[in-house]
Amino acid sequence: MHNPTLLQFFHWYYPDGGKLWPEVAERAAWLAETGITDVWLPPAYKGESGGYSVGYDTYDLFDLGEFDQKGSRATKYGDKQQLLAAVDALKAQQIGVILDVVLNHxxxxxxxxxxxxxxxxxxxxxxxxxxxxxxxxxxxxxxxxxxxxxxxxxxxxxxxxxxxxxxxxxxxxxxxxxxxxxxxxxxxxxxxxxxxxxxxxxxxxxxxxKAVTEELKYWARWVMNEVHCTGFRLDAVKHIPAWFYKQWIDHIQEVAEKPMFIVAEYWAHEVDKLQHYIHQVDGKTMLFDAPLQMNFHIASQEGAGYDLSQIFHNTLVEKDPWHAVTLVANHDTQPLQALEAPVDAWFKPLAYALILLREQGVPTVFYPDLFGASYQDSGSDGENCQIEMPAIPALEALIQARQRYAHGVQTDWFDHPDCVAFARSGTESLPGCVVIMSNGDEGEKTLPLGSDLAGKTWCDLLGHRQETVTADAEGNALFRCNGGSVSVWVIQA
Structure with a gap:
């Protein structure tokens, strides 16, 4: 069984012109090979701004790029035939399809x-x-x-x-x-x-x-049959009564052939609010870990002044890992957007290692971090800004490492403000890894990995460190990482 790994396959400034659905289809095989198990697609229906709509200005839930409404037949991302072709390409690679749902307005x-x-x-x-x-x-x-x-x-x-x-x-x-x-x-x-x-x-x-709620249940049945999705991402649930989504989720799970993956956006940085919502819906949905994303943002801003040992403090993945979907960035937190809280590029490999290689939470990868993005928009001061979001060089290897090495019991050494580490023990059939990172100077830790690993030699999968490390007769080994960097140590074949 693959470790579940989501990819948000869009960002707020993704180019218009019907390019996204064909790109999804084109990349499907590569995504599967890399280790992506589920793809979160943007709202697929017609918005008020037609072919320019990102999708959150919902006009017609039943128009998936089929009708000439709001100035265009296709949506920003393509027409209905291209959408269904993209879904077919993903499902041919056993990749789940998560549809974005905007039912608030x-x-x-x-x-x-x-x-x-x-x-x-x-x-x-x-x-x-x-x-x-x-x-x-x-x-x-x-x-x-x-x-x-x-x-x-x-x-x-x-x-x-x-x-x-x-x-x-x-x-x-x-x-x-x-x-x-x-x-x-x-x-x-x-x-x-x-x-x-x-x-x-x-x-x-x-x-x-009640006529409204019945129509929205009917639409869910319709879109599940039309698109054959495997889950939903629920937008803006802090504005929608919890009792409605509890009923709506119950309904779709009853009619679905297989259990649907459900994750909701309740964007609050107080973990108790997230836990309260999970309680209100009887645990029927996972939530994005907004407090953790904010911790990543602050950590990237403060550098060595941030206490890395507290990076998971008061986060959903710490308090309730079974309901946490972790992320480093999304379309709302990217530069120039309403919830702007970008994570600086130097820290992103550390943040992704913290969500991709650990036991807790289901991680989400953001499209620009994997493929890059470049766009212009006006900032809060009215000035036009050119934003460059380069792809993170280590990210592809980290996603692959999640499937190849993120297995077995997890042991943490979060015992220093600037250098932390954790290990995955591996299983009888699957290997583990050692992850060490620093937000200050070069970091090092001697880790007791156990006598079973005595004499084993390790190398840095990411190539940030060139030396190898050999465990002593008792299974102790000294692992290092560069300053402001992360290394993923795996046993040499």
Missing amino acids: KMGADEKERMLVNRVNPDNREEIAEEVIEAEAWTRFTFPVRDGKYSRFVWDYKCFSGVDHIENPDENGVFKIVNDYTGEGWNDQVDDELGNFDYLMGANIDFRN
Whole structure:
């Protein structure tokens, strides 16, 4: 059984023009050979900005690049035929297909509707004004081009709890929609940031409307049958009631031929919030380890001033490894994005070694770290920035090492602020490894590996150290790494 290893096969600034689905198909065999077991694909359906949409401005869940809507037939990543060809190529290599799901909101409505709304204090959404305003808002989704194919469901204002723009009178802000289908206030079991973080953007889907929840369950069945995916990545779950996703996940697992891999994005750096969400959904989803990603960011900024022995302190992989999906970067944390917290290039090999070669957590590799990326965008100061994200030279070898050497019992030596190490013992049939890293000067540790390894000779798989290391008669060996670097020591064949 391969060690599960995810690849996020996109980033926020991936070029448009239908290039991604063909690239997935082209690289599928190489990914399998390298050791990737599952590929996380971006939202595959039509967004408000059509062929330029990254996918998080959901317009039509049933348009996978098939209908000429929002200015294009294909999505940014390609058309439906190319998507299905990419999925087929991955599955031919026994690679799982994880689809990104954005169910929090819809954008780009086809028609305006007249409705009643209350103004809301955007800094405290619990403060809902008593005054009722009659206004218009873009909340009716009829998908005229699709014309009822796959689903005849029409979304209207009764399906939503809030909007951020009204007309007649024209205002921007946060507005609570008044209707009999949703009740008063916002949904419960959401994050408590800003009082209640139910509302995020666009036309905010209200899961208290049973017709809505049934349509979203139906869509899940449809897309599972259409695309034959093996799992889902759930976007923005801190804004969606936990009780809904508990029901939704139960439903898809019941109808799936095999258990679906589910990971959710609850982007909070307080590990207790992540654990609380896992409890609310009865452990039915894994979560991305946002606290660990932030630790990596801070460690890369502080260099030798950061205490490496505490790198896993207050992280999900430390507190609940069975529900942790670990990562070094993603499309939200990359430079110029909303949750920008990039990990400096020098530290990325250390961070990837810490998620790829350990027992705990399911690691995720980010596309630019494996293949590189270059893009331009304006920063928070309005100035245009050119961003270069070079591929990490050691990353391919680290992914391969996960499948070849990350086996057996794990022993940690996190006993120094600038130099830490851990070993995997191997099994009867699979080899182990020794990993040592430093965020300061050259590091070294004498490790007691046991008499079974007496006389064995080790070399650095990454080639950062040229010498070999031979264990003494008791199985002790002195391992070194370069300053600000990592070495993965394996037994010479």
